[in-house]
Amino acid sequence: MIFKLPGETLLRLCEIISEAQRAFTASPTVLRFENALLAEGVCTLTAIGTHLVANEKRGFSAIKELVEDLATVFDLYIQGIYPRPECLGDEVEGEKGLNAADATWLLIMLEAIGVQVDPSRLVEALVTHIGDRKLLTGTEFDILHYKHTLGKRRIQLNADRTFLEGPVTQKTFKDSIGNRYTVCSRGDLPYSLEISGPKYREPKPQEAVTCDLCGMLYVTNHPGDARRHKTTHDRVVRRLNPKPSARLQKRVVTGITGELVGPDAPLWMHGEVYERAAAFRREFGYDFIQWPGGSSTRAPSDWRGHLFAGPGGEIAGACAFMHTTSRKAEGEWSLQWIWIAPRFRRMGLLETRWADFQQRYGDFDLEKPLSEAMVNFLWKHGSEAQRASLPVF
Numbered sequence: 001m002i003f004k005l006p007g008e009t010l011l012r013l014c015e016i017i018s019e020a021q022r023a024f025t026a027s028p029t030v031l032r033f034e035n036a037l038l039a040e041g042v043c044t045l046t047a048i049g050t051h052l053v054a055n056e057k058r059g060f061s062a063i064k065e066l067v068e069d070l071a072t073v074f075d076l077y078i079q080g081i082y083p084r085p086e087c088l089g090d091e092v093e094g095e096k097g098l099n100a101a102d103a104t105w106l107l108i109m110l111e112a113i114g115v116q117v118d119p120s121r122l123v124e125a126l127v128t129h130i131g132d133r134k135l136l137t138g139t140e141f142d143i144l145h146y147k148h149t150l151g152k153r154r155i156q157l158n159a160d161r162t163f164l165e166g167p168v169t170q171k172t173f174k175d176s177i178g179n180r181y182t183v184c185s186r187g188d189l190p191y192s193l194e195i196s197g198p199k200y201r202e203p204k205p206q207e208a209v210t211c212d213l214c215g216m217l218y219v220t221n222h223p224g225d226a227r228r229h230k231t232t233h234d235r236v237v238r239r240l241n242p243k244p245s246a247r248l249q250k251r252v253v254t255g256i257t258g259e260l261v262g263p264d265a266p267l268w269m270h271g272e273v274y275e276r277a278a279a280f281r282r283e284f285g286y287d288f289i290q291w292p293g294g295s296s297t298r299a300p301s302d303w304r305g306h307l308f309a310g311p312g313g314e315i316a317g318a319c320a321f322m323h324t325t326s327r328k329a330e331g332e333w334s335l336q337w338i339w340i341a342p343r344f345r346r347m348g349l350l351e352t353r354w355a356d357f358q359q360r361y362g363d364f365d366l367e368k369p370l371s372e373a374m375v376n377f378l379w380k381h382g383s384e385a386q387r388a389s390l391p392v393f
């Protein structure tokens with residue numbers, strides 16, 4: 001994070017952080033400020049200054065005079081804070097101030113740049129106050145992440161104008177809690193201050209890559225993308241290398257009828273057909289997933305799925321039939337797609353089910369186009385009508 005600030009403010013800040021840190025207390029003044037801020041929901045910049053000097057006395061307590069500049073540098077909304085008038089219409093004098101979340105965020109940022117302040121109690125109270133809300137302001141977002149980001153930030157403060165005279169020098173030092181500072185100066189005047197927290201790590205390079213296996217496009221070294229990729233990747237691996245399924249094994253003890261996924265089949269079977277429909281779409285590059293069910297909804301009654309049990313009781317593949325009146329007024333079934341995991345192909349899984357399909361769905365139609373493997377299969381096992389619809393090579 002890079003911020004620009006007046007050269008004079010940077011100089012005084014450098015004077016503060018160059019001194020050794022002193023003992024730290026949660027004095028009654030500190031607690032009074034915190035309680036008042038939480039009760040009122042707002043505070044004046046003067047009150048923040050007084051709060052800060054309770055623990056930050058370095059540089060002759062200069063921090064008190066830097067509050068407004070720093071609130072501006074960090075782009076906080078400074079607004080008028082007024083005492084409630086005794087009678088409506090009374091004239092009252094206001095002062096510049098911040099709301100509770102912004103004031104707490106300012107303290108978080110000051111702590112991150114090495115100022116002696118402890119915003120943790122305010123953070124705790126405000127996190128409770130935020131509760132389960134689904135929408136947050138930017139400052140509330142950082143308050144929620146306080147423990148997660150503590151000591152991990154790198155902040156650079158640059159003077160808003162560059163000094164042209166004198167030799168350039170660079171000074172680095174560490175404070176007693178492990179913050180590392182780099183001050184760049186020209187002559188005696190600092191123009192840049194960089195603060196890295198004790199737990200700051202250089203971010204690893206990020207690049208967009210496509211996974212060869214699951215096809216997902218994701219950004220490397222990005223925790224959110226890593227999580228999303230893992231979910232998608234694991235799903236694809238489960239389809240390609242399925243483990244024996246106790247649930248499917250139980251259903252097929254009496255034969256392949258147990259593989260049927262109709263309107264009465266349990267939801268998990270509808271979900272497993274959906275997974276294979278997704279694999280089919282991915283492998284052959286279609287736009288839609290041709291299975292109108294899933295693990296939370298059953299497919300409607302004009303659809304039938306079949307899961308194929310592999311030799312070890314794995315879900316080796318699936319297919320789906322749809323009842324349609326598009327070609328014949330009386331309606332007919334049509335095989336929409338069939339997908340078998342590569343390592344279970346050419347093992348006769350379809351062949352052993354073909355007679356059952358013919359009996360169940362009659363002389364069914366097949367949704368085109370067909371893969372070469374399917375065309376070859378139909379030349380051997382298809383009905384006369386099915387073979388008549390095949391392309392001739």
Ligand SMILES: [Zn+2]
Pocket residue numbers: 211212213214215216229232233
């Ligand atoms: Zn992947």
